[in-house]
Amino acid sequence: MPLKFRSALRRDCIVRPVDSLFLVFFRPSGQTHLLPVSSYALLELLDENSLSVAEIPEALAARYGTEPETGVEAAVERQLRELEAVGLVEAVDAVRRAGGAA
Amino acid sequence: MTTRLLSRRGARAMTVRVGPVEYRLETSLPALWRELSALYRDYPRNDPQHCPEYEVSVHPTSWWRRFVRPQINLRADIMGPFAPLPADLGQVAFEMGMNYQVAVGLNRYLILHASSVEREGECVIFSAESGSGKSTLAAGLAWGGWRLLGDEFALIDPRSGLALPFPRPISLKNRSIDVMAERAPADRFSRRYYGAPKGTLGYLLPPSDSIARMNEPARPRCVVFPRFEPGSTPGILRVSKPEAHVLLVGSSTNYQMLGEAGFLAMADLLDACPAYRITYPSLEAAAALVEQIWRHSAEQRQAQQEQAAQKQMERLDG
Numbered sequence: 207m208p209l210k211f212r213s214a215l216r217r218d219c220i221v222r223p224v225d226s227l228f229l230v231f232f233r234p235s236g237q238t239h240l241l242p243v244s245s246y247a248l249l250e251l252l253d254e255n256s257l258s259v260a261e262i263p264e265a266l267a268a269r270y271g272t273e274p275e276t277g278v279e280a281a282v283e284r285q286l287r288e289l290e291a292v293g294l295v296e297a298v299d300a301v302r303r304a305g306g307a308a
Numbered sequence: 309m310t311t312r313l314l315s316r317r318g319a320r321a322m323t324v325r326v327g328p329v330e331y332r333l334e335t336s337l338p339a340l341w342r343e344l345s346a347l348y349r350d351y352p353r354n355d356p357q358h359c360p361e362y363e364v365s366v367h368p369t370s371w372w373r374r375f376v377r378p379q380i381n382l383r384a385d386i387m388g389p390f391a392p393l394p395a396d397l398g399q400v401a402f403e404m405g406m407n408y409q410v411a412v413g414l415n416r417y418l419i420l421h422a423s424s425v426e427r428e429g430e431c432v433i434f435s436a437e438s439g440s441g442k443s444t445l446a447a448g449l450a451w452g453g454w455r456l457l458g459d460e461f462a463l464i465d466p467r468s469g470l471a472l473p474f475p476r477p478i479s480l481k482n483r484s485i486d487v488m489a490e491r492a493p494a495d496r497f498s499r500r501y502y503g504a505p506k507g508t509l510g511y512l513l514p515p516s517d518s519i520a521r522m523n524e525p526a527r528p529r530c531v532v533f534p535r536f537e538p539g540s541t542p543g544i545l546r547v548s549k550p551e552a553h554v555l556l557v558g559s560s561t562n563y564q565m566l567g568e569a570g571f572l573a574m575a576d577l578l579d580a581c582p583a584y585r586i587t588y589p590s591l592e593a594a595a596a597l598v599e600q601i602w603r604h605s606a607e608q609r610q611a612q613q614e615q616a617a618q619k620q621m622e623r624l625d626g
Binding site: 222229233236238240 | 548549550553554557564567568571572575578579
């Protein structure tokens with residue numbers, strides 16, 4: 207079973223667009239993050255559904271009405287791990303182990 | 309003026325209000341007391357209706373240090389890494405202590421390490437590191453028709469987004485003292501303090517109007533990151549909002565502490581204020597650049613308002 211990720215954008219974050227970037231205040235850590243559009247798109251997507259790395263390119267393409275890109279899993283995973291490191295994204299397994307709802 | 313004896317024998321104290329902050333200042337050194345009284349002569353003092361928020365005191369490190377190589381200790385409600393100083397720098401110690409209380413303890417406002425000046429109910433915020441010339445710039449403008457809100461900290465009220473005046477005596481360093489001596493009346497200056505941590509210091513009492521109107525907040529209109537560079541060509545550059553955010557967060561002493569309130573206050577500030585970087589070789593050049601920015605920011609806001617109104621009309625028509 208591939209690892210799935212989720213975010214809590216609407217629950218835990220306050221967002222302000224600034225020019226072409228997004229300022230995201232993450233309540234649990236009290237930190238502010240300046241995110242590019244691609245990272246913000248991931249947060250939005252994972253706020254709606256828990257998805258695995260393999261499912262993300264297709265879900266993004268469906269969301270934005272584009273063709274799914276191939277060979278981008280490594281880039282997606284890298285970005286997910288960066289977001290996970292600051293708490294903006296969680297692995298669903300980790301949430302289960304901590305007793306949260308997936 | 310009312311004074312009272314305190315814990316230290318022979319000590320005298322006063323309460324002084326600067327903008328929204330009330331201090332209790334105490335010293336047992338008569339010469340320092342005279343300097344302190346002169347520097348804060350225009351501020352509301354010893355108002356029985358107010359309760360001081362912060363106490364700052366300056367006393368000799370020991371009895372014999374009054375006479376032999378005189379040395380003083382700074383004590384305050386919020387103690388920082390205050391090392392003993394030569395007694396001659398007592399006023400510098402007071403100012404350091406008063407700054408420290410606000411920088412570390414005042415958390416009902418978003419605090420930016422910035423100077424600011426007001427005109428027409430709106431203000432320019434000058435954010436820069438120490439030594440970039442923000443105090444001299446604010447002092448020059450304050451003696452050139454603007455109202456000084458503060459030379460060290462801009463206090464932004466998170467609820468209203470307004471900048472609250474905090475017009476303490478302006479701290480001038482080294483050559484800036486001479487620059488301002490040509491522009492401000494001699495009786496507004498303190499004496500010079502040689503051998504202070506940042507060189508020679510002098511304090512300039514703000515114009516009386518800036519002190520008298522220190523209950524009047526102002527709406528931020530623009531943010532400027534100034535840089536004094538001798539011999540440079542005067543120049544203005546627009547600063548993007550993300551970069552301005554990073555710079556202003558770096559200049560804030562309590563952004564992290566305020567959490568969500570700080571984030572929202574900062575985001576609102578940058579929504580409302582275009583940001584600029586200026587480089588200037590003289591005070592006159594800086595004043596001209598600030599005038600240019602003042603006009604540009606007003607034009608830009610008007611254009612935004614017209615655009616918003618147009619969109620609203622289109623929505624209604626649709």
